[in-house]
Amino acid sequence: MGDLKDDKQEDVKSWKQNPEAVRMDIIKVATEEFAANGLSGARVNEIAAKTKTSKRMIYYYFGDKEGLYQQVLIEAYRSVREGESELDLEHLDPPTALRKLVEFTFDHHRRNPDFIRLVMIENIHNADYLKQTAFMKTLNQPVIERLTALYERGLNEGVFRAAISPVTLHWHISALCFFNISNLETFNVSFGKQLFTKAGQSRLKQQVVEMVLRYTLKPEWIDQCLSER
Amino acid sequence: MGDLKDDKQEDVKSWKQNPEAVRMDIIKVATEEFAANGLSGARVNEIAAKTKTSKRMIYYYFGDKEGLYQQVLIEAYRSVREGESELDLEHLDPPTALRKLVEFTFDHHRRNPDFIRLVMIENIHNADYLKQTAFMKTLNQPVIERLTALYERGLNEGVFRAAISPVTLHWHISALCFFNISNLETFNVSFGKQLFTKAGQSRLKQQVVEMVLRYTLKPEWIDQCLSER
């Protein structure tokens, strides 16, 4: 018993190649590490250890730490924008569509804290790594286009106020939904946890919706659109 | 010419003590470094080099890097809250006072990007270092108190809608003003610089004011209060 023959010849030293899977494994691990610790805080050794492969592979595929970070960023933006594109707002009346968009954004940011953290981290670095990629504008264009279409429908139907720029509208929605996650911890410490309990969050979500709608709707439509739901 | 005598005996090896000045010098330099590079990104050597004193002093006064970071945070919060307390809103009618508060917050955050960055960084660290200090709630209480007084005045005068919590109101104002600075760079890259030119910023400020007022005011007062200015 226990003689060491070629009983299991498979697990001795043998591996299949699967570059793409290895790449994605590294990116996934690195995403968590960078989101948790920032660019300078993350440790390549730590990332490598949590990977199915070795540190050498990281440098083989990504060149250096910053190259890896940049790919993590790109991948994060891509996957988030992909998620957003599932929304279809065209068949809803404009106020309802806007409400749905805000609610979706609010929930979406809550479900993707790692993405929020990566964006925070990238801002700390003055967006230097996003600037290098340069395809950012293309990637983000659809967001604005959808919102523009929605806003113009609302204008034509006479329910939205004029002279709001879609980019500004997007900025407002982003600000409220982003801050909710990004500053959760310091706000907690400073002002208590009321807003961040489960009940607090669903109340807050409705208030954010309300804020955006009260800003966008013509006054005469406010009461109807807010009670509606 | 050039003989080395005791010509200047004063600058050889002599110094006056001034602990508090040294401490503040370190904190000031460290604030910039931490704001620029984060906790893990900042280098103690670099901080020391930019100081009038030596690395040894940093460890003497602050124990370790994290201790220094923590003091930097505390000092930053204190000085910012101090600045805010200069506002006196009591003698203005509630809508005007609220407008002034929002405008002030917007400008204030713009003038203190280092503070914004420190808060971002602290959030990346899950507010662990603020949690340790525990006097945060005391420090931030006045902000809520002032806002509560203002809101209740507005209620009594019949110009504000009911059932808005002051903490929530503060959250909304903070979110919009904070995001403006914190996410400036990534927003720039993603959606263009329109909102962050000089003209763009003053327009945005008015829109933020408008958003808060439309949310807070009773509908019948909106037109009057927004045109007023």
Place this chain on the structure above:
DNA sequence: AAATAAATTAACCAAATGGTACAAAAATGC
């Protein structure tokens, strides 16, 4: 099947980093 290219491993390295040991100069107490 031989030669070439791509993918992977393990051991190693120089530089940078947070932190300290030691000693000397000022201030303070007696």
Place this chain on the structure above:
DNA sequence: GCATTTTTGTACCATTTGGTTAATTTATTT
């Protein structure tokens, strides 16, 4: 004026870190 305590400067160190060298294994081409 002397002893003790506080404050400061210099030189140094152990560890960690990002990154590499060189060799081995699998896949692909001819």
